[in-house]
Amino acid sequence: MKKFLFKRAISSAISLLLLIVAVFFLSRLTGDPTDLYLPVDASQEARDNFRAINGLDQPLIVQFGRYVWDVLHLDFGDSIRRARPALEVVIEAFAWTLQLALITMFLVSLAAIILGSLAAFKVGGFFDRIATFFSLIGAAAPDFWVAIVAIVIFSLGLGWLPTSGTGTPLHWILPIAVLFIRPFGLILQVVRGSMINALSSAYVKTARAKGVTPKKQVFVHALRNGMLPVITVIGDQAAGMLNGAVIVETIFGFPGVGKLMIDSILQRDFSVILAAIMVTAIAIFLMNILIDLAYAALDPRIRY
Amino acid sequence: MNCRATLLGGATLLALSAPAFAADTDVIIALNEELETVEPCMASQSNIGRVILQNISETLTELNTEDGSLMPRLAESWEDMGNGTWRFHLRPGVSFSDGSAFDAADVKHSIERTVSPDLTCEIGAKFFGGMTLTTAVVDDATIDITSDPAQPILPLLFSTLTIVPSETPMEFTRQPIGTGPYVLSEWNAGQNIILDRRDDYWGEAPVVTKATYLFRTDDAVRAAMVPAGEADIVPLINQNDATNPATDFAYPNSETTYLRLDSSKAPLNDIRIREAMNLAVDREAFLGTLVPADATLATHMTPPTALGADVDLGVPPYDPDRARALIEEAKAAGVPVDTEITLIGRLGNYPNVTEVLEALQQMFADVGLNVKLEMVEVAEWVEHYSKPFAAGDKPAMVSAMHDNNRGDPVFSMYFKYACDGLQSGICDEELDKLIADATAATGDARAEAWRAAFQKAHDLWADIFLFHMVGFSRVSERLDFKPTIATNSELQLSQIKFK
Numbered sequence: 001m002k003k004f005l006f007k008r009a010i011s012s013a014i015s016l017l018l019l020i021v022a023v024f025f026l027s028r029l030t031g032d033p034t035d036l037y038l039p040v041d042a043s044q045e046a047r048d049n050f051r052a053i054n055g056l057d058q059p060l061i062v063q064f065g066r067y068v069w070d071v072l073h074l075d076f077g078d079s080i081r082r083a084r085p086a087l088e089v090v091i092e093a094f095a096w097t098l099q100l101a102l103i104t105m106f107l108v109s110l111a112a113i114i115l116g117s118l119a120a121f122k123v124g125g126f127f128d129r130i131a132t133f134f135s136l137i138g139a140a141a142p143d144f145w146v147a148i149v150a151i152v153i154f155s156l157g158l159g160w161l162p163t164s165g166t167g168t169p170l171h172w173i174l175p176i177a178v179l180f181i182r183p184f185g186l187i188l189q190v191v192r193g194s195m196i197n198a199l200s201s202a203y204v205k206t207a208r209a210k211g212v213t214p215k216k217q218v219f220v221h222a223l224r225n226g227m228l229p230v231i232t233v234i235g236d237q238a239a240g241m242l243n244g245a246v247i248v249e250t251i252f253g254f255p256g257v258g259k260l261m262i263d264s265i266l267q268r269d270f271s272v273i274l275a276a277i278m279v280t281a282i283a284i285f286l287m288n289i290l291i292d293l294a295y296a297a298l299d300p301r302i303r304y
Numbered sequence: 305m306n307c308r309a310t311l312l313g314g315a316t317l318l319a320l321s322a323p324a325f326a327a328d329t330d331v332i333i334a335l336n337e338e339l340e341t342v343e344p345c346m347a348s349q350s351n352i353g354r355v356i357l358q359n360i361s362e363t364l365t366e367l368n369t370e371d372g373s374l375m376p377r378l379a380e381s382w383e384d385m386g387n388g389t390w391r392f393h394l395r396p397g398v399s400f401s402d403g404s405a406f407d408a409a410d411v412k413h414s415i416e417r418t419v420s421p422d423l424t425c426e427i428g429a430k431f432f433g434g435m436t437l438t439t440a441v442v443d444d445a446t447i448d449i450t451s452d453p454a455q456p457i458l459p460l461l462f463s464t465l466t467i468v469p470s471e472t473p474m475e476f477t478r479q480p481i482g483t484g485p486y487v488l489s490e491w492n493a494g495q496n497i498i499l500d501r502r503d504d505y506w507g508e509a510p511v512v513t514k515a516t517y518l519f520r521t522d523d524a525v526r527a528a529m530v531p532a533g534e535a536d537i538v539p540l541i542n543q544n545d546a547t548n549p550a551t552d553f554a555y556p557n558s559e560t561t562y563l564r565l566d567s568s569k570a571p572l573n574d575i576r577i578r579e580a581m582n583l584a585v586d587r588e589a590f591l592g593t594l595v596p597a598d599a600t601l602a603t604h605m606t607p608p609t610a611l612g613a614d615v616d617l618g619v620p621p622y623d624p625d626r627a628r629a630l631i632e633e634a635k636a637a638g639v640p641v642d643t644e645i646t647l648i649g650r651l652g653n654y655p656n657v658t659e660v661l662e663a664l665q666q667m668f669a670d671v672g673l674n675v676k677l678e679m680v681e682v683a684e685w686v687e688h689y690s691k692p693f694a695a696g697d698k699p700a701m702v703s704a705m706h707d708n709n710r711g712d713p714v715f716s717m718y719f720k721y722a723c724d725g726l727q728s729g730i731c732d733e734e735l736d737k738l739i740a741d742a743t744a745a746t747g748d749a750r751a752e753a754w755r756a757a758f759q760k761a762h763d764l765w766a767d768i769f770l771f772h773m774v775g776f777s778r779v780s781e782r783l784d785f786k787p788t789i790a791t792n793s794e795l796q797l798s799q800i801k802f803k
Contacts (some may be wrong), residue, residue: 019338030683031683031684031687035683035686035687035690036682036683036686037424038424038426038429039348039426040432040689040690040719040727041429041430041431041715041719041726041727042433042726043429043431043433044429045432045433046424046428046429046433049424050424053421053422053424079340081340081341082340082341083341083475083476083479085345090492090494092494093494103715112714136553139647146523147526151524151525151527151528152524154590155528156528156531156532159532162532162534163525163528163529163532163534164520164522164529164534165495165518165534166494166495167495182353218388238748250521250522251525252381252525253518253521253525254522255493255494255495259791265791266681266682267376268683280729
């Protein structure tokens with residue numbers, strides 16, 4: 001196990017390094033932040049001064065060398081726009097995204113596994129048809145549309161929930177509900193398909209012949225074996241959320257890392273872009289390790 | 305037990321969800337983007353200005369946007385001492401929110417800080433570029449400020465420079481201290497900013513006791529916050545959302561939309577082509593369709609209230625036949641009228657900008673010009689807008705929106721029309737001289753000099769002017785507040801009353 005973790009850490013570190021090199025140079029290809037930061041009427045002297053202060057007057061390779069040196073000393077640079085350490089800005093935003101992703105993915109996984117399993121138990125039955133119908137609609141519904149419609153109904157129409165913001169638990173309901181719909185539809189379908197296979201396997205038929213209750217057939221015998229592909233899809237969906245739920249963050253005014261990344265790219269705030277990519281990449285690396293461990297826990301044949 | 309637990313959980317949720325007790329005199333303001341900094345020397349940026357300007361940080365003078373006059377604020381009076389020096393007599397009995405007294409040393413430090421090359425403050429770069437300021441403290445309540453070259457409008461420029469205590473470090477601050485009627489109580493990054501009213505403010509105590517600023521990027525959500533009771537003022541809503549006459553107000557936002565022609569490249573270097581392009585545009589057709597009906601047709605770079613902008617230049621008539629004739633005339637004279645001209649637009653510059661530019665492209669095509677539209681992001685657009693123009697040797701025009709809310713054309717004319725102006729598409733010696741003369745003139749002669757400069761730019765058909773734009777705000781019916789041209793850059797809480 002230790003060897004496996006070590007290998008994964010090394011391969012992830014190499015990937016991370018390549019990612020940083022690529023993002024560093026690609027982001028600088030978009031141009032100089034000076035024109036975006038200073039007013040359009042700013043003098044050439046002010047522009048030159050801004051470039052010098054932020055090290056933008058140096059050759060690209062020198063800027064890269066300085067960046068790598070600083071990162072090795074755990075200095076990720078300052079946000080040009082915010083005049084604050086970039087890492088501090090990113091961690092602040094990532095904390096919001098992480099909470100949103102964890103809560104949403106927990107609820108999605110729980111609901112999709114239970115309902116998908118029940119749908120698979122009687123394929124073509126009433127419950128299966130209803131679950132499939134709504135999950136397909138959910139998987140196809142565009143986030144921004146669902147979000148706006150939800151605000152119109154639950155905030156403006158019924159007045160039950162706030163339109164946006166982060167102040168109270170009620171503020172979390174609409175963003176989580178909107179984020180919930182699409183992965184729920186997708187994971188429910190994967191659970192259903194995987195469970196149909198598992199429930200038709202010989203060991204479940206044997207259990208059924210032995211008189212095991214339907215509940216036990218589904219949730220004890222079939223579920224564990226049907227979980228491997230489901231874990232993969234859950235991991236994929238969670239990775240997407242850890243990168244930020246840009247649309248939901250924008251509409252509901254959630255100060256998450258997705259919107260921060262988009263804004264930083266548009267503003268050419270290079271330090272923030274790199275810090276955000278690094279933080280989210282590390283989070284995804286850790287999550288992939290957890291998924292690998294979950295595989296081993298679910299399937300005794302998998303050993304690292 | 306389960307029932308009790310459920311009830312307890314529900315009660316807890318409700319208790320947590322209930323908004324904190326808000327006084328009737330508290331207001332909530334929803335801004336369209338999060339503040340990245342609360343640094344006073346960046347208060348010329350709209351959203352930072354709406355929080356800080358004259359609420360936390362005050363200026364020596366204040367522009368009356370209704371009549372263009374200059375009012376005292378932290379300076380009670382000022383006088384021209386000659387040779388570029390102005391003497392400011394400061395208001396006595398003023399203190400900062402940290403308790404320290406306001407004096408001339410604070411003004412001196414604020415100036416040095418704003419123009420310091422180590423800080424790259426926007427106010428310094430925008431209003432004090434190209435001049436050297438020196439200060440001489442006469443006494444605690446008097447300061448002489450000298451500019452080189454001399455600035456006849458120096459007192460007006462000081463309506464932009466925010467005053468901070470002399471102890472403020474030479475780096476961006478996250479805890480602004482000012483002399484204004486409010487103090488920054490909380491800044492929860494990404495969530496809100498809260499200002500509380502000061503009890504020891506030197507002036508009349510405002511009615512609003514507390515202001516909470518929220519940040520919502522989405523137009524529809526921001527607009528929905530007023531009817532949902534979650535906000536009292538939304539300074540900027542989309543024109544399509546401005547449907548309720550009781551809460552929604554259009555106000556002139558000091559922005560002027562225009563197409564900047566690069567007259568150094570053929571065929572735009574031919575005055576007949578520039579005139580033809582002006583005559584090809586049916587400006588009236590846009591009003592009430594793609595552009596708000598409250599917008600007005602523009603004839604020059606500044607809002608009509610600016611000094612000298614009262615000159616009647618006349619909106620170019622929509623005359624496609626005359627435009628075609630001019631183009632034919634130019635063609636006969638050897639002007640390459642078939643050359644492709646790129647029209648560069650900025651995505652999201654103003655509502656419906658893409659549709660407006662598509663319509664303009666069609667209008668130019670109708671008179672026989674070959675115009676290609678390119679919509680680009682702001683970063684790329686800036687490279688086309690400012691010199692050296694990114695289009696290189698190719699003829700291009702740039703769709704832009706210029707803001708001048710300071711009442712004097714000096715903030716516009718040099719940059720937009722002088723040969724060395726950073727965004728100037730024209731170079732004309734006579735116009736250069738007129739701008740220089742107007743910049744140096746004072747009193748009535750200044751207005752007259754600007755009129756002459758406006759007339760010359762018009763005679764050269766230097767640009768294609770489109771509209772003096774309007775913005776839309778939504779204001780809760782419980783407030784007695786009407787947005788004005790100033791709302792584009794500041795939102796003085798002291799001007800908000802309750803019905």
